[in-house]
């Protein structure tokens with residue numbers, strides 16, 4: 001079945017309606033179908049967080065040839081930068097994109113949306129163009145927080161660019177279950193108590209039940225999105 005013909009189901013019903021093994025099988029099937037349809041133009045967006053690392057591992061079970069990209073910024077924690085270098089050394093098919101554009105001091109406090117646009121959204125847009133991506137794959141999950149409840153497993157937010165969210169219906173604990181069972185290495189920052197990782201100035205450890213509550217804490221963007229899942233990624237684009 002062509003990926004864009006996948007019947008949209010009740011995602012919330014599936015979150016608790018399927019068990020772990022069924023979810024893993026479903027994720028692998030979605031990736032397999034996407035790979036059959038898009039081949040080399042199916043690319044993983046690997047943020048180096050636990051969810052992306054799980055998706056990367058799933059994709060590699062479908063084909064060792066599946067490529068990926070990482071978007072990094074000058075504000076990533078040193079642990080994440082080290083983890084990135086180690087990951088790229090292991091998987092040279094992962095390309096790294098970033099922006100050298102100057103940003104005002106503390107723009108992440110005064111205008112975090114603009115900061116994310118420059119440092120995250122623009123490089124992702126470049127990755128999609130330069131890698132000739134027809135379908136990108138993410139680790140987005142609908143149980144992560146208030147901003148992530150309405151996504152679908154297969155989406156076409158930008159015309160001509162499919163998006164696959166193969167672990168959309170996984171719980172946080174199921175991601176850890178998968179990573180533990182497959183002994184997948186993760187960013188050591190999780191040991192300290194972080195549940196969602198981003199740039200250093202915009203990421204905190206919290207005890208909030210919302211998994212993304214520590215992102216952009218104290219700003220208008222608290223618990224929100226950097227924009228890669230909400231902003232246009234193809235076509236004419238002004239920030």
Ligand code: SF4
Pocket residue numbers: 073075107108111112113115116117119120198199200201202226
């Ligand atoms: S997460 Fe923070 S520092 Fe990183 S790009 Fe966004 S606003 Fe800037």
